Amino acid sequence: MASDLKRPIMPTKTPAWVAAMRQGLRGQNGEGWMVRDIRGRIQLTCRFDDGQRSSAVTELPWSGASQADLLALAARIKPMVAAGKTVKESVALLSSTPTGADGATDWPEVAEAFRKHKLNSGQVSERTWRRNYSRHVNRAVALLTTKPKPTSGPGLLKAMVETHFPEGKGSGLTDRRTCIQYLAQMLRFAVDDCGADQRWLPPADLKLLIGMRAKKKALTTPIKDDQITRLLEGTTDPRWRTAIGLVACFGLRPVELHLLSVNGQLLHCDYRKRTGQCPEGTPPRDIVGLDPIGQEGLSANLLAVLAEQGDEALPTGCRGPRAGDAFYLHCNRSEVFAQLKEETASTPRTDGSGDKLVPYSLRHGYALRAHEVYGITPRRAAALMGHSLETHSSTYGAWTDREMVESTLADVQAQVERRRLEALVR
Helix, strand or coil, rough: CCCCCCCCCCCCCCCHHHHHHHHHHHHHHCCCCEEECCCCCCEEEEEEECCCCEEEEEEEEEEHHHHHHHHHHHHHHHHHHHHHHHHHHHHHHHCCCCEEECCCEEEHHHHHHHHHHHHHHCCCCCHHHHHHHHHHHHHHHHHHCCCCCCCCCCHHHHHHHHHHHHHHHCCCCCHHHHHHHHHHHHHHHHHHHCCCCHHHHHCCCCHHHHHHCCCCCCECCCCHHCCCCCCCCCCCHHHHHHHHHHHHHHHHCCHHHEEEECCCEEECCCCCCCCCCCCCCCCEEEEEECCCCCCHHHHHHHHHHHHHHHHHHHCCCHHCHHHHHHHHHHHHHHHHHHHHHHHHCCCCCCCCCCCCCCCCCCHHHHHHHHCCCCCCHHHHHCCCCCHCHHHHHHHHHHHHHHHHHHHHHHHHHHHHHHHHHHHHHH
């Protein structure tokens, strides 16, 4: 009778190598990390504090010989999961990471992937990549593929500064700043999209690498309204008179000339200025024309010409993305502009706005006219010019702050006088 009873199933003892693998994983990644056998391969699982799980079946065979590879894989996956990726996404990303024969990150492949990402996402054009990004990226790849190689993101950026900007060269200036910012973008892309190790992340604060300017650059001065008249009268080509008039009357960046249209009584500009603080670019804007003194009606006339002729109203060089270069070249070749530069240098302004006249001074002149002639507030002027109030104040504070104080004093005095008169009436 007893022989007919089923014998109880005894639990299978966990192999020692499995116990060791699980213990090693928990010790390295934490209690929530687990492994098990799925059809002869290791499944890696992360259990979160709320009980939810994220898993992926790896290519590693279910055997004791895989322990070292598993721990290495789990160590790389842990920060990726902490950053929001699933275990499956992390495993897939690492399996597609460009690597060389020695298993290290293939930086030329990463650089090419970064280029395609920037172009395909619409963040930059092919021309912008060639002019702004490629030189810095190629230099970085050269450092990463030549011994002694940097071993981390901060190490690469430091090596770039030491190699290409030695002894503080370019500190705080555009070339060094964009170099560090562009390479920081590439390093984040390498980690987030190519599965490079977390040690390649750039530092959160790039200020020390970018550096500070040794001294404040010389201020350029706004052009005076009578100088605008002389410049227009001394320009024989009607298309260049139109270009100069548009920059002066609407406070344009010269590069914006190729992206203009007429919107009723306003000039519409589709240009987007991209900066590190505003990578998506400034929004398109409508601009109110501010006629220089002695040129009343000029803004309306320019809008009429542009509405009738479109791009044909402008010089050929100002109809494309190199409009700014063409505008600068024309001004620097102009005999009248050269005379104005000499006069400005010999009679500098006394309000702190400098004594150097440059083509960009036509844009500065718009800002000065907005405050001194038309009484426009700094906030509204900044919006018309397509930059932030902070930028406007830092650039034009030499006179806007003074104007604001004087205006405030006049308003206070007017209020005091009004109240005094009201008290007398009573």
